[in-house]
Structures are given as C-alpha cells and as structure tokens.
Amino acid sequence: MTRATLRDVAAQAGVSHQTVSNVLNDHPSIRPATRERVLAAIRDLDYHPNAAAKALRESRVTTLCCAFYGHAADDISDPYRNLVQSAFIAEANARGYSITTAMLQGERPEGLGALRTAYMGRSFGGVVVVSTTLPVEWMRTLAGWGIPTVLFDRADPDGVLPSVTADYVGGMTELVAYHVSRGRRDLALVIPGDDFGSSAVLRREGFLAAARAQGVRHRIEAGPWTAEAGELAFRRLWTGGDRPDAVLCGNDRMGAGALYAARQLGVRVPEEVAVSGFDDFEFARYTAPSLTTLHLPHGEMARLAVRRLLGRLEGQGSPGEAPDHRLPVTLVQRESA
Amino acid sequence: MTRATLRDVAAQAGVSHQTVSNVLNDHPSIRPATRERVLAAIRDLDYHPNAAAKALRESRVTTLCCAFYGHAADDISDPYRNLVQSAFIAEANARGYSITTAMLQGERPEGLGALRTAYMGRSFGGVVVVSTTLPVEWMRTLAGWGIPTVLFDRADPDGVLPSVTADYVGGMTELVAYHVSRGRRDLALVIPGDDFGSSAVLRREGFLAAARAQGVRHRIEAGPWTAEAGELAFRRLWTGGDRPDAVLCGNDRMGAGALYAARQLGVRVPEEVAVSGFDDFEFARYTAPSLTTLHLPHGEMARLAVRRLLGRLEGQGSPGEAPDHRLPVTLVQRESA
DNA sequence: ATGAAAGCGCTAACAC
DNA sequence: GTGTTAGCGCTTTCAT
DSSP states (O other), X not given: OOOOOHHHHHHHHTSOHXXXXXXXXXXXXXXXXXXXXXXXXXXHHTOOOOHHHHHHHXXXXXXXXXXXXXSSGGGGGOTHHHHHHHHHHHHHHHTTOEEEEEEEOXXXXXXXXXXXXXXXXXXXXXXXEEOSOOOHHHHHHHHHHTOOEEEESOOOTTSOSOEEEEOHHHHHHHHXXXXXXXXXXXXXXXXXXXXXXXXXXXXHHHHHHHHHHHTOXXXXXXXXXXXXXXXXXXXXXXXXXXXXXXXEESSHHHHHHHHHHXXXXXXXXXXXXXXXXXXXXXXXXXXXXXXXXXXXXXXXXXXXXXXXHHXXXXXXXXXXXXXXXXXXXXXXXXXXX | OOOOOHHHHHHHHTSOHHHHHXXXXXXXXXXXXXXXXXXXXHHHHTOOOOHHHHHHHHTOXXXXXXXXXXXSGGGGGOTHHHHHHHHHHHHHHHTXXXXXXXXXXXXXXXXXXXXXXXXXXXXXXXXXEEOSOOOHHHHHHHHHHTOOEEEESOOOTTSOSOEEEEOHHHHHHHHHHHHHHTTOOEEEEEEOOGGGOHHHHHHHHHHHHHHHHHTOEEEEEEOOSSHHHHHHHHHHXXXXXXOOSEEEESSHHHHHHHHHHHHHHTOOTTTTOEEEOSBOOGGGGTSSSOOBEEEOOHHHHHHHHHHHHHHHHTTOOOTTOOSEEEEOOEEEOOSOO
C-alpha cells in the first residue's frame, strides 16, 4: 500500500500540486468548483499529508515533550502522573500539538543529552518537566541550553525557568492551623530533605513558620516521597519515646504509609494521633481511616503548564510575568485528622 | 540562534556534505583523518541532525504511539498506567524509538480518526493500545486500517490483532482454589459486564469454571473497574440478605473500594468475609487490611508489547505465532483473604 | 485563480 | 575516498 502524495491528488483532480496545497491550507482565492474537485480526489485517494515533509518545509514544530523525572524507580508509580499527562495531552491536542513522552533518570545531568539532541533535531519545540525532585543542576543545564522549559510541581530557585506549582506554603499554613484548632499541640512533618527540591523545601518552611506562629511544638522527620518512607517515619516517631499528637505527611503516598504503620502498631487514628496528607489522590478516600489532606488542582496545573509553554513558543509570553505560577489548594477533611 | 546544517559542517571541515553524512552514518571507507576533521567541525558548530529531514528522506519512522483508552475520565487515574508507560519508553528508547502518547476517548470509533491521520502522515509507525475495555468495534476499525497494533491487557476476540495479556483464567482458578482451601464456600466476583472487554470476560469465565469445578456456591456482581464500583458492589452484596463469605474483585481498585465498604459497614475482614483483588498495585499493601491479590507482571508485559510491535514493524515477526501472549501471574497473600 | 520554480536538510546512487 | 546529482513531500515566492 503506497500512500498518495500531493501530486497524485493533483493528477487525479486535474490541477497542479500547488492548488491542492492551497486548498489544504484554506488559501483564499480558490474557486469553489476547484476546491470541490480537489477534496473529492483527496477522499478518493485517501490522501493524508506527510508530517515530516510539512515539518521540514515549514521548520515548525508541532510536538511538545512531557518529561518525567524520577531518580528512583519508585517515583514512576506516583498515581498523580496519569492525571497530569492526560491533561497535558488534552490541552496540547486542543491547540494542535502532539505529546512525546520521555523519562529522565539518574543523578547526573548526562541523562539530559538525549533530550537536547532531540530538541536540536527539532523533534519537539519545548518541554514540561514533571517532578518534585528535579535537581537544580539539571535546571541550570536546561536553562543554559535554551530549551523552552516549564517546570511542573517544582519551582526554580534561580528564578530562571517558568514553573507551575501549588500554594504549598499556604496549604501547610492552613493544615497546621487546622490541626491546632482540633487541639493538637505537638506536630511532626514527614518530608524529604533539601536535596529533594523546592516542593519539599516550601512545604517544610510553610510548616515551620506556621507552627512557630501558632506557638506549638514541632519537628521534622526526613524521608523520600514514598509510602514506605511514610511507614518508616511513623514507626520512628512512635517508638522514639517522645510521641507527637499529629503527623503531617508531605504527600498522600507517605500518608498512606503512615496510616499503615499506625495500624500495625495498634495506634488509633485520629484519637491518639492525627495524620494528614498532601495531594488528594484517588486512594486518599480509601485508606483506613480515610486521609485528611490538601487537594492540589493537578489537572488545572497541567493545562496551565502547557499554555505557558505554548505562550513562550508562540511568542505571546508576557515578558514581565512572574516565573512561578502558584495555584490555590483546598483542605479536604476526612477521618484521619 | 540558527542551527548548523550538514553543509555548514562540510564547509567548516572543508569536505562535501556527503562526506559528513557518511561519517554520521558510520559508512566504511572514510579516512580516519577526514573523520576526525568532520567530528571536530560537528562539535565546533554544535551540529545536530534534523529529525524531520532524515525521516522524510529515509521514509522511516522512529516513533511508536502509546494510546490509552478510557471511556470514562475515571480510567485515567488507574495507577498501573504509569508503570506501563515507563516500561514502554525504556524499551522503545533502548531500540532507538521514541514514544508519542495519545488519549483515545468516547464511545464511537470516530475518536480514532486523529490516530489514523497521524499514522498515515507517518507520525508514528505503530501503536500499543493500553486498555482493558477497548471495544471490539474499535479493534476491527484498527485492524481494517492496517495500522500495526498491539493490544495491552486486552485480547482481540476476533484473533486478528496481536495482544499481550496475563493469564487471567489461570489466575482466577488459583484464586478460587485459594479461597476454597481456606474454607470459603460462597464466592462472589465483582467484575464489569461483557461490554467492558475480554479481560473482564476471561476473569469471569475463569471464576465460573473454577467455582463449578470446586463445587461451591458462586455469583457475579457487575460494576466498572473503579474503586467506587467495588464499594457499591460490596454494599449490595452485604445488604442483600444472602451474604457471600468471599468477595473476589476484578482489580485492586475495586478491592480497595470493597474494603472501604466493609469497614464502613463494620464487617470484619477476613473473619466474616474474605476480600481479594487482581493486579497488585502499590497500594494493595496499604489498604486495611492489606489486600490479597494476584500480581500481574505489568512491566514485563509492557516490554513484550513493544518488542512484538517492533517485530511486526521490522518484519521479524514469526508468522505462525499465536496472536495473544499470556504472561503468568502469581498469588500474593496478604491479610484480607 | 492557477501554474512553475526553488528549496527546507538529508541520504542513496553514481561518478571521479 | 570523496564530490556531484537527484529527490523524499511539502510550502513559499513569483509569474501568468
């Protein structure tokens, strides 16, 4: 099955291949009769324009890259990525772009080499990097290369790369106030260390500032973004002799792990200790007890990320705009706190 | 910043553009000295070959499409898709292909039109469709169009399209035997109806045959693949007056929902009723009680799907091979059954 | 309103 | 070994 080309269509319709091109691109000044004949030929021959030829000629790119970063295999099972990618695709498609997906891995920025090669070869026009943990060094590399980039769920401490995040600080402030209003006076936050990126940093700083402002005891328990880390952290907190009365988790996966540990240790939640999460993923409803958490508008964040990237690509980016766009979060009260 | 082309490199190195091409494609008969000079020029000018031009000239496609189908927005949050896509990308990249991701939606096959346009325009060479629920009509459409297609987690009842699935029937047989060996004598299976595809059909048929063979009471409770459906189904089973002593769920999301309903109704699991899932996703460990389930080798299935698709594309497909490749599953015993 | 010519960046086929 | 010619399928001048 050899595919029809523009010239085949032209021959069939009895016009020049140019005219066919004009019809396809809705040029003015095509006689309705000609147009009809051409369209009929296109249908007859089942003609579809060759994407590579079009791209080559127009030197225009209609593909965006959605890059997921995870320095551990664990990260890939984070359920929020599905929702994010679906929203990317829907938004990009609606604007005439397709999405290519890449996985970034490893500790050193060499993992980015393939991305740059693809970008320089015009395989995509810009990238949204999805990751709470993308190292700053990688961002500097990306920024230095000039690849149009938008960070998702992670801000650039250098303030160079545009990003879409949620109001982590405001959310933590609200969460701390909520716990205090329910009588909690000794708060522990389970969160990754600094090297896990600004999402962690901001959540932690929001927590610290709010706890100080409220005048309650508080502490930090470190661990990566996984359910297992939440489990281990809770176990350490509980067997350490100095038990908190509320355990705030940096995300819902950690929250699910903490609840699991509590159950194993025979700790009643929320009677003996309150537990909260951060994200509001599907299973936050289905943990036992169900998980009180902050809802992040992941779908909206994803659509905004694509719009900002396209804004840069198509040159409509407001020049003076803030690099980071922070979307509001909402507290979802369930059983665990 | 205007990108360097092959001719720029040639000029810089003082050779013809053909020689540069030959160096890039590792042609024999290039003098080492020339090669060095060319490579130096490439480095100097930061040259990267244009993907569109290469693709146009070679009329070769180096992109595969990973298409997710979900007739409801719910489907997109199924956590197993992350793992599957990561494995796709890793396998495809290792073989020199990139992945473009598409979302298929809606009830009617018109949603496939964009896919066909992209395929005919050589935007990708073949597609893996990820879905337990892709309607047969869509498969017939895809098969009729001749797009190289591999189904993931869903077999083609017509036996036309190749697929990669797990041993649903064997798994259900093992699961039923397990429940019976633990003294259960009245089994209910929560599973979608026929219109949700062969994954559901096979799981149901495996269940029915095994339950009959074991000589125990059994019944089916219908509902889609979501946690909410599992919740509602359990509620119906429990308040219906004729309670089973084991509830088998078609996937882990449904299992999580069923456990949630049990907890709300004050039903003790596994004492009063056993509950099991199917998939073994990350949170199966973290439900309360933790979920006994069947582990599906999703990563391996994904890699196999890509290999089969590339086999077809690169013409190495064994002609007489069975359309469906079924991978083995393993029982994971936890607390709920 | 339509046609002819040129060329996007690359590689395959042939000359030298 | 290296250079020259031709053309993949399309769109953008420019003539007619």
